[in-house]
Structure formats: structure tokens, C-alpha cells
Amino acid sequence: MIETDILIIGAGPTGLFAVFEAGLLKLKCHIIDGLPQPGGQLTELYPKKPIFDIPGFPSVLAGDLVNNLMEQIKQFQPGFTLGEVAEKIQKLDDGTFIVTTNKGTEHKAKAVAIAGGLGSFEPRKPILKDLEFYELEDRGVEYFVKDPEKYRGKRVVISGGGDSALDWSIFLSNVASEVTLVHRRNEFRGALDSVEKVQELKHAGKIRLITPGEVIGFKGSERIESVDIEVNGARMNVETDYFIPLFGLTPKLGPIAHWGLEIEKNAIVVNNALDYQTNIEGIYAIGDVNTYPGKLKLILCGFHEATLMCQSVYNKLNPGKKYVLKYTTVSGVDGFDGSRKEAEKAVVKAIE
Amino acid sequence: MSQDVTIYITDRNGQRHEVQAPTDMNMNVMEVIRSYELAEEGTIGICGGMAMCASCQCYILNDVVSLERNPEEEAMLWEAYHVKDNSRLGCQIPITEDLEGLELEIAPEQ
Numbered sequence: 492m493i494e495t496d497i498l499i500i501g502a503g504p505t506g507l508f509a510v511f512e513a514g515l516l517k518l519k520c521h522i523i524d525g526l527p528q529p530g531g532q533l534t535e536l537y538p539k540k541p542i543f544d545i546p547g548f549p550s551v552l553a554g555d556l557v558n559n560l561m562e563q564i565k566q567f568q569p570g571f572t573l574g575e576v577a578e579k580i581q582k583l584d585d586g587t588f589i590v591t592t593n594k595g596t597e598h599k600a601k602a603v604a605i606a607g608g609l610g611s612f613e614p615r616k617p618i619l620k621d622l623e624f625y626e627l628e629d630r631g632v633e634y635f636v637k638d639p640e641k642y643r644g645k646r647v648v649i650s651g652g653g654d655s656a657l658d659w660s661i662f663l664s665n666v667a668s669e670v671t672l673v674h675r676r677n678e679f680r681g682a683l684d685s686v687e688k689v690q691e692l693k694h695a696g697k698i699r700l701i702t703p704g705e706v707i708g709f710k711g712s713e714r715i716e717s718v719d720i721e722v723n724g725a726r727m728n729v730e731t732d733y734f735i736p737l738f739g740l741t742p743k744l745g746p747i748a749h750w751g752l753e754i755e756k757n758a759i760v761v762n763n764a765l766d767y768q769t770n771i772e773g774i775y776a777i778g779d780v781n782t783y784p785g786k787l788k789l790i791l792c793g794f795h796e797a798t799l800m801c802q803s804v805y806n807k808l809n810p811g812k813k814y815v816l817k818y819t820t821v822s823g824v825d826g827f828d829g830s831r832k833e834a835e836k837a838v839v840k841a842i843e
Numbered sequence: 844m845s846q847d848v849t850i851y852i853t854d855r856n857g858q859r860h861e862v863q864a865p866t867d868m869n870m871n872v873m874e875v876i877r878s879y880e881l882a883e884e885g886t887i888g889i890c891g892g893m894a895m896c897a898s899c900q901c902y903i904l905n906d907v908v909s910l911e912r913n914p915e916e917e918a919m920l921w922e923a924y925h926v927k928d929n930s931r932l933g934c935q936i937p938i939t940e941d942l943e944g945l946e947l948e949i950a951p952e953q
Contacts, residue, residue, distance in 0.1 A: 536890055536893075536895055536896075537890075537893060537895065540893065609889060610885070615922075615953070651922070652918065652921060652922060653918075653922070675921055675922070676921050678918065679918075680914075680915065680918030738922055739895075739896070741896065741898075741953060742885075742889060744885065756883065756884035756885065757883065757884050757885025757886070758884065758885070
């Protein structure tokens with residue numbers, strides 16, 4: 492069982508920054524996220540787009556902001572459970588919590604901070620007969636490329652017309668024995684360099700492109716053996732080991748909607764701007780996932796909420812203990828890894 | 844003060860609403876729908892208006908606005924569900940004075 496002080500659900504900017512504020516108060520954090528990488532929406536939806544309202548950054552790419560946050564929290568050594576969705580929560584008699592993911596990983600924490608943004612990202616699925624059968628454990632349909640090595644030497648059919656379909660086709664063309672990319676249109680929507688790279692790989696014979704085409708069915712008794720593809724009204728059959736439809740992800744509040752929390756307009760109600768605690772003591776909701784009068788779904792507001800949440804957890808865990816707010820410039824930052832960052836001392840020296 | 848425009852929006856339950864939309868606040872149709880709460884929060888404007896999710900897909904019911912889609916919008920609609928010839932993404936339709944009398948219906952949830 493993973494044990495921590497604050498268990499954060501959601502590795503978006505708000506959840507990541509909470510690690511920093513908790514670290515200043517000597518509280519350890521562990522983060523669960525359903526996506527295989529940290530960053531939430533910022534890395535999943537718009538890594539290459541700029542954000543203009545992060546204080547102090549006239550412009551910052553979403554992906555860079557996440558990288559910066561990861562760098563900023565590094566010395567507080569957060570733990571990560573990625574690619575797993577927090578599914579169940581249990582409050583023990585001593586006020587601590589056990590949160591279990593869909594993969595059965597258990598986490599014990601003194602407080603839980605839900606920084607779930609719009610919810611967990613679920614793949615948009617194609618509407619296909621027998622999809623449920625082939626979705627099961629290693630029968631060949633996958634919605635995420637979690638472990639590229641799994642595809643080494645295998646045949647892969649990827650479907651979709653966006654960045655993730657392009658990027659994974661490019662990546663797997665060096666891993667898989669055969670990559671076929673199927674898209675309903677001849678045109679793709681993605682970063683220019685990705686589109687050009689796929690073009691190049693197509694000419695080099697490393698990616699087989701089927702456009703305008705659509706996967707319309709499967710063959711295979713135990714697991715997938717081939718897919719049927721409709722191309723311009725005609726049908727063809729392509730043998731494959733894996734079919735990876737990458738039609739984007741839609742966020743759903745998911746299992747946390749059933750944790751007994753007060754929900755309003757698909758968001759978790761918190762005690763207005765005090766410490767963002769929910770109706771269950773010890774469970775907080777910060778960032779886009781919460782709602783209260785005057786709520787603004789902005790990253791900068793999430794940072795503020797994360798900070799207040801950490802102070803509240805500290806006070807709860809250390810009742811009556813004296814504490815004054817510290818400025819990092821004055822006190823420096825002591826990492827759990829033994830590192831220390833501090834301002835350079837001014838010299839006191841006569842100028843002659 | 845610039846004039847508000849009147850827009851007629853049929854929600855996902857089939858109810859028609861007449862709403863006033865400001866033309867001077869850099870708003871789009873998706874944001875107008877959200878500001879009047881005509882679709883449940885969390886089911887519309889998920890990507891924030893980047894033409895990346897199709898949660899604000901609308902059917903345009905009169906010729907007040909062009910059915911011509913911009914390239915990003917077009918690409919998103921290729922991958923969306925319930926798409927018709929008169930589909931547009933609400934986030935890609937800025938509210939201007941030309942929109943007076945626009946009639947549209949919000950497409951079903953993706």
C-alpha cells in the first residue's frame with residue numbers, strides 16, 4: 492500500500508502545484524492520474540498551444556508549463572500512479588482515507604485533494620460491432636499506447652486524423668513490424684511537422700496510409716486477427732495484431748461522482764473560498780473540478796486554491812501547532828531529497 | 844454601447860429559448876449558450892473553445908450565418924458524431940451584429 496500525507500487526484504497544473512505548497516509545509520504528496528503522463532488537459536489536449544494568463548509568463552506553451560511545474564516540485568519527490576483512475580474511497584475511523592484505483596492499487600492518505608479538472612479522460616470509441624469483446628485484456632483493441640514495447644515486431648492498425656494518431660503512427664513505425672493508418676479523410680489535422688513526417692514515412696514505405704477509409708469490423712475468434720476497412724465504398728481486409736482507434740478523449744467526472752460528495756453542474760461543491768474542503772471532512776476539491784459562488788476555472792485560481800488547501804491540511808494534521816507563513820525568498824526551499832535552494836546572501840562590505 | 848443581438852437557441856431537450864447576446868465582449872455562440880446555462884456545465888465547451896472537442900456542435904437552422912467551416916472546425920467535425928450538413932461548432936461563430944435573428948439547435952452530447 493502506498494502511504495502519503497496528501498493524496499492528489501489529478502496531475503494537471505493545480506494538482507502538480509499542490510505538491511510544491513505541501514512540500515513547504517513538510518507534507519508529502521502522491522498523485523493519481525488516469526492518463527499515462529502528467530499534465531492533464533494541458534499535455535493531452537493542447538501541449539503546443541500558448542497560455543497568456545499565467546502570472547509572470549507573458550506567454551507559455553501548455554506543455555512547457557507542465558514541464559516547469561514538474562521541475563518546480565521535483566525536490567518534494569511526489570509519487571505518481573499514472574494510467575490508473577481513482578475508483579473507490581474509504582474513510583477510516585482515524586480520519587485517514589484509502590483510495591483504490593481501477594487497477595486495484597491502494598493508497599493510504601491523511602487527506603485527499605481532488606484536482607480532477609473536467610474529470611478523467613475517457614477515449615471516444617468507434618461504434619463497431621463486437622468492440623466490447625476485442626476491448627478485453629489483450630484481445631487487440633487498445634485506446635492508449637501505454638507501453639510501446641508491447642507492439643515491437645507486431646502489426647498495428649491505427650485509426651484517427653489528429654495529432655495522437657499521427658504521432659503514434661510515427662513512433663510505432665520504428666517499433667512495430669507494420670503500421671497502417673486509417674482516416675476518414677485525406678486531410679489530417681495536426682502539427683505541421685507531424686503531418687510532414689507521416690508523409691515522409693509513407694513514401695519510405697514505413698507507414699501504410701488508407702484514406703479515405705474507416706475500420707468497419709473485426710475478424711478473429713480468440714483475439715483480433717484482422718480488421719475490415721471500407722475504402723471508397725469498397726472493402727478490404729487487413730491482417731493485424733492490434734487496432735488502436737485514436738479519436739480523442741472526452742472528460743467524464745467518472746467514479747468520484749459516486750463518493751458521496753455534493754455535486755452541482757458536474758463539479759464538486761466546496762465551502763466557499765475558505766479551504767476548498769468538500770462536504771466530507773478531509774476531502775478537498777481544487778481547480779476546475781470544484782464550484783463555489785464566484786468560481787473561475789482558471790489555472791491561476793487553481794494555484795491559489797491548492798495553496799489554501801495545503802494550509803488547511805497542515806492545520807488539521809497539526810492542531811494547535813504554531814506556524815507562520817514563510818516566504819521562499821526568505822526561508823529558501825528544503826527538498827525531501829536533501830537539496831536546499833536559497834537566496835544568495837547579501838554581502839556587508841565597505842566600498843572604499 | 845453596441846447593440847445586443849437576439850438569438851434563438853433550441854436546447855438538447857427541444858426547448859426553444861430567445862436570448863440576448865452582447866456583440867462587444869468577444870463572445871462566441873458556445874459561450875452564449877454557457878452563459879445562459881442552456882446546456883449542462885461539463886457537457887459543452889469542454890476544450891474551452893479551441894475547436895478540439897465538438898461538444899458545442901450546433902445545427903444552424905436559418906441562413907443568418909454561413910455554413911462554411913474554418914479548416915480546424917471542419918477537421919474536428921470529421922471526427923465528431925451526429926454531424927449534419929448544417930453542423931457548425933458554436934465556439935467558432937463569433938457574436939457580431941450580423942447574427943441578429945440567428946436560429947440554431949444544440950446537437951446531442953458527443
